[in-house]
Amino acid sequence: MHGFAFSTEVRVRxxxxxxxxxxxxxxxxxxxxxxxxxxxxxxAGGYRAIRDKGxxxxxxxxxxxxxxxxxxxETLTVWARCGDLRGARFTYExxxxxxxxxxxxxxxxxxxxxxxxxxxxxxPDWLAxxxxxxxxxxx
Amino acid sequence: MHGFAFSTEVRVRxxxxxxxxxxxxxxxxxxxxxxxxxxxxxxAGGYRAIRDKGxxxxxxxxxxxxxxxxxxxETLTVWARCGDLRGARFTYExxxxxxxxxxxxxxxxxxxxxxxxxxxxxxPDWLAxxxxxxxxxxx
Amino acid sequence: MHGFAFSTEVRVRxxxxxxxxxxxxxxxxxxxxxxxxxxxxxxAGGYRAIRDKGxxxxxxxxxxxxxxxxxxxETLTVWARCGDLRGARFTYExxxxxxxxxxxxxxxxxxxxxxxxxxxxxxPDWLAxxxxxxxxxxx
Amino acid sequence: MHGFAFSTEVRVRxxxxxxxxxxxxxxxxxxxxxxxxxxxxxxAGGYRAIRDKGxxxxxxxxxxxxxxxxxxxETLTVWARCGDLRGARFTYExxxxxxxxxxxxxxxxxxxxxxxxxxxxxxPDWLAxxxxxxxxxxx
Numbered sequence: 001m002h003g004f005a006f007s008t009e010v011r012v013r014x015x016x017x018x019x020x021x022x023x024x025x026x027x028x029x030x031x032x033x034x035x036x037x038x039x040x041x042x043x044a045g046g047y048r049a050i051r052d053k054g055x056x057x058x059x060x061x062x063x064x065x066x067x068x069x070x071x072x073x074e075t076l077t078v079w080a081r082c083g084d085l086r087g088a089r090f091t092y093e094x095x096x097x098x099x100x101x102x103x104x105x106x107x108x109x110x111x112x113x114x115x116x117x118x119x120x121x122x123x124p125d126w127l128a129x130x131x132x133x134x135x136x137x138x139x
Numbered sequence: 140m141h142g143f144a145f146s147t148e149v150r151v152r153x154x155x156x157x158x159x160x161x162x163x164x165x166x167x168x169x170x171x172x173x174x175x176x177x178x179x180x181x182x183a184g185g186y187r188a189i190r191d192k193g194x195x196x197x198x199x200x201x202x203x204x205x206x207x208x209x210x211x212x213e214t215l216t217v218w219a220r221c222g223d224l225r226g227a228r229f230t231y232e233x234x235x236x237x238x239x240x241x242x243x244x245x246x247x248x249x250x251x252x253x254x255x256x257x258x259x260x261x262x263p264d265w266l267a268x269x270x271x272x273x274x275x276x277x278x
Numbered sequence: 279m280h281g282f283a284f285s286t287e288v289r290v291r292x293x294x295x296x297x298x299x300x301x302x303x304x305x306x307x308x309x310x311x312x313x314x315x316x317x318x319x320x321x322a323g324g325y326r327a328i329r330d331k332g333x334x335x336x337x338x339x340x341x342x343x344x345x346x347x348x349x350x351x352e353t354l355t356v357w358a359r360c361g362d363l364r365g366a367r368f369t370y371e372x373x374x375x376x377x378x379x380x381x382x383x384x385x386x387x388x389x390x391x392x393x394x395x396x397x398x399x400x401x402p403d404w405l406a407x408x409x410x411x412x413x414x415x416x417x
Numbered sequence: 418m419h420g421f422a423f424s425t426e427v428r429v430r431x432x433x434x435x436x437x438x439x440x441x442x443x444x445x446x447x448x449x450x451x452x453x454x455x456x457x458x459x460x461a462g463g464y465r466a467i468r469d470k471g472x473x474x475x476x477x478x479x480x481x482x483x484x485x486x487x488x489x490x491e492t493l494t495v496w497a498r499c500g501d502l503r504g505a506r507f508t509y510e511x512x513x514x515x516x517x518x519x520x521x522x523x524x525x526x527x528x529x530x531x532x533x534x535x536x537x538x539x540x541p542d543w544l545a546x547x548x549x550x551x552x553x554x555x556x
Contacts, residue, residue: 073315350436
């Protein structure tokens with residue numbers, strides 16, 4: 001049991017492969033973002049809604065461990081969960097699988113800022129509550 | 140004689156290759172942009188200067204013909220020239236070479252818009268003159 | 279009536295946007311490829327099947343006209359049709375729409391080569407027939 | 418004193434920015450690779466030479482902390498050092514600066530495999546020695 005309730009799927013694009021014949025490792029970083037966007041759409045009205053409310057979420061850290069190569073046209077499942085909300089900061093954890101087999105895992109950290117000033121601003125209560133509800137229902 | 144006076148160099152990044160073992164065809168579109176930015180830096184105070192003056196240049200068309208494959212770590216020369224300025228529109232032509240051999244050629248069309256309204260706005264005189272001077276000196 | 283029978287959808291990723299706040303024009307080139315891969319999967323057993331049979335399809339030309347900007351998180355419909363098969367060459371035409379509105383259109387040209395030698399090789403009959411059948415049923 | 422002897426420069430491309438108006442965080446992962454390629458060219462005959470000798474270096478982990486945003490057209494200095502060679506594994510550490518100011522730092526881990534079998538293979542002695550010499554001369 002890996003404890004993730006949310007997942008989304010990505011299909012490896014040919015443009016995301018490299019001359020080693022595998023998905024380039026930077027492509028995975030983009031897939032994590034795709035998963036965050038899908039997560040927020042499911043649980044918090046969407047990332048655009050957050051931006052429309054004057055908040056921008058910056059990425060402050062990303063870490064990925066690659067366990068197996070991924071190949072062109074494969075469908076990967078990106079599991080994601082959000083937590084560790086404190087003030088303006090929160091963390092996502094990820095697990096990327098192919099047919100239940102671990103391909104990569106990692107985490108990213110984020111900070112919310114005011115879109116006008118780019119100064120740190122607390123994660124708004126409605127968003128914190130939406131995430132808390134989402135994660136509570138999954139455990 | 141191919142009639143280009145300006146060129147810049149790009150080095151093929153590993154991330155720009157694909158599982159065919161060659162530079163992915165979409166990477167070339169980015170290199171054209173790198174060449175435009177370098178061209179404007181040389182001739183018109185830089186693209187940032189243009190943006191700082193409240194103008195945004197949109198890409199309205201791009202066409203590329205690929206004559207030979209490009210490979211990881213190769214140095215390519217991107218020749219570029221600008222012309223056909225009319226109102227809010229202008230065109231770039233390109234020729235990408237490796238050691239004098241044609242790798243790709245093409246063109247892109249652009250339109251200047253006001254950064255605040257995104258409505259079309261004439262290419263400002265100072266920019267049109269800088270480009271005219273640059274191209275006159277090259278012919 | 280635009281005469282396309284096949285389409286696939288793409289969702290604009292945040293990583294595909296640029297500092298103009300819109301989808302970067304090179305992202306569209308990748309979406310055309312996503313559409314070709316989906317087209318071949320529907321009609322010809324998939325692009326991987328083609329590669330597994332020792333054939334590689336190179337891109338020899340790509341042209342795109344951008345009519346409207348596309349924005350983060352929008353769902354775009356990429357219409358694609360294949361035709362003009364002659365020897366080792368074929369052409370795709372595209373129309374990218376958002377809610378029925380034209381965002382971009384264009385075409386790409388391709389050549390089939392032998393995966394071992396990278397010499398041109400005729401589009402195999404089974405593939406030509408699969409495409410002919412697909413396009414005949416759509417008209 | 419940060420203890421790095423090798424650096425290379427990257428210029429932020431417009432295609433590498435996103436709708437937040439800054440360089441997208443996945444772009445940094447590509448820049449680390451650009452730095453590794455430049456490092457190997459300086460110290461070990463180039464990455465292509467390594468591939469030509471039948472060895473492929475896979476990325477098994479990448480971690481980045483983003484301290485400041487980077488913007489279009491900025492020149493960034495990517496400091497890199499290699500170490501921790503054990504069997505088939507080695508590590509790079511990085512520090513990305515703009516005018517001496519820390520923009521991001523991180524590390525990546527790699528494993529060498531045989532290009533034909535993709536099985537782990539020890540880092541060859543000539544490469545280990547080239548790296549040891551490079552790093553010894555820098556401390």
